[in-house]
Amino acid sequence: MSESKYSFLQGLDDDDVRLLDRLSDWTRAAEEKYVVKFSAFLDERQCLLCSRLMASLKYENYMLWGGFEGAQRQMICVYPQYGEPDKSDFPIVPVTFRYRMEDKLTHRDFLGSLMGMRITRDSVGDILVGEGSAAVFLRNSVAEDVLFSLKKVGRTGVKTERGYDGSIAPEVKTVEICGTVASMRADCIFSLAAKLSREKAAQLIKNTGIEINHVLKNSPKATLDEGDVFSVRGYGKFVLVSVDGVTKKDRIHITLCKFV
Secondary structure, three states: OOOOOOOOOOOOOHHHHHHHHHHHHHHHHHHHHOOOEEOOOEOHHHHHHHHHHHHHHOOOOEEEEOOOOOOOOEEEEEOOOOOOOOHHHOOEEEEEEEOOOOOOOOHHHHHHHHHHOOOOHHHEEEEEEOOOEEEEEEEHHHHHHHHHHOOEEOOEEOEEEEOOOOOOOOOOOEEEEEEEEOOOEHHHHHHHHHOOOHHHHHHHHHHOOEEEOOEEEOOOOOEOOOOOEEEEOOOEEEEEEEEEEEOOOOOEEEEEEEEO
16 A cells, blocks of 8 residues: 555555545546546545545545435545536436335335345445435436335335435434543543543554544544544444533543434
């Protein structure tokens, strides 16, 4: 892996480097051959890496879009200097599923059914689940197969239709965690979040790493601020909601939320 090329980015793995190499190639193709390129669906971390690469290249002719405002999983479009991408040009097809209100389906149910059709994760964008309906954003190359072939999700019969009317809001469930920490270091805050000893939290960060705002760090001494999102593999995703003051023993009272 070439670290020097992307030394301004931390915690890259081989897949990250391949993505950034491909994106760099696309910017050259857009400038020299006026070629427009669309990626597969990217997760939040990959989107952030792409945005930081484009900023380092001083290349502004790109757009991230996931099919609706606020989508977490998005595609990136790289286009020539005088081009202007339209959201409707993205190879994204929303598919709405209808089913009985009493049938309770989850994000995992829909993703499992799609994986069962041998559809890869990078062909699937956000999955929004409501009562009696759900919307899935798909790469156009797999959408027709889903529309015509997917009749059951789990054991529940579903009807499919092309499009998304905006009626299903992205659902975010969180559990609040309050407590005190000795400092704003990552090991202290992760210890509270995951209910671990500080020593075990520090060791996990050294071995596995902690993602802070989608940047991987392996230092327990890394610090967090209000609004920072962090996660450690196997322990979930959290946000530092607020710093609420200092106790008489000089410990810092904080409020976290865990995404569930």
